[in-house]
Amino acid sequence: MREGEPSDRIYVVVDSSMISRCEWCGVMESESRRFCSTECAFAAGAPGMIPILMVGAVLSSLLILNVGQPTYMSTPGYLKLLSLVLPIPLLIMAIQGIEHRKSVPRNSRRNDAPLDTALLRTVSTSVACPRCDANMDVRGIGKDGVYVCGYCGATGTVAVIDKSEQRRSGSGGSI
Structure with missing residues (x-):
């Protein structure tokens, strides 16, 4: 990314109250499964x-x-x-x-990834690049939320917005 060029930002809205954790190791999983493996x-x-x-x-x-x-x-x-x-x-x-x-002791994987990254990985396996619409693998996104598109080379950040926290704080704005 060049100096002065605005970075592309991808917003992903997630409802963390709908996501459960594995009952054994504690890793975040989707709502439909009790265990991750x-x-x-x-x-x-x-x-x-x-x-x-x-x-x-x-x-x-x-x-x-x-x-x-x-x-x-x-x-x-x-x-x-x-x-x-x-x-x-x-x-x-x-x-x-x-x-x-x-x-793998009980709850040993509870805090493996930052909350934003963990929420993103439970919702989807890929996100679309805002410039070329290519699918980018979620596992390639760093802990700081920075992505690099493998096709067009665009860089930016992924912002995960927790829908349940918006409800608790009272901010009702939509994206």
Whole structure:
């Protein structure tokens, strides 16, 4: 950008009250999802899977050993095999959840990005350049909100306006 040339400014209006955070790591996400990834869902559900695994182990051992059944009755082989195989996916999910808990602690990503940048990334994956209408990837916008168009070379800033803060402060102007 040359001296004296006005910078282009892109305004994006966001309602932060509609955006929720991942229940495990705290990163901002859209309103339609509780978790940002399946790993975070496994990490949040890992403690609840342990009792289910214990009950599954007890029931499968009872079926295999024929405990509590009269001697003339026996459990069919396919039920024994099924009781051994069913807990395996739960065990895998529990192990993945426990590993993710170790690598990404609860609410560890809550303050990774500035609020404006985080809000912008939850709303859209790209913004349009005001000069050439080319889509610019939101991940390429710096923490200070400065963008550079890869097609025409235009530079400027992205201003994120929080609609819910406007309502709270009482300024009802629209853009």
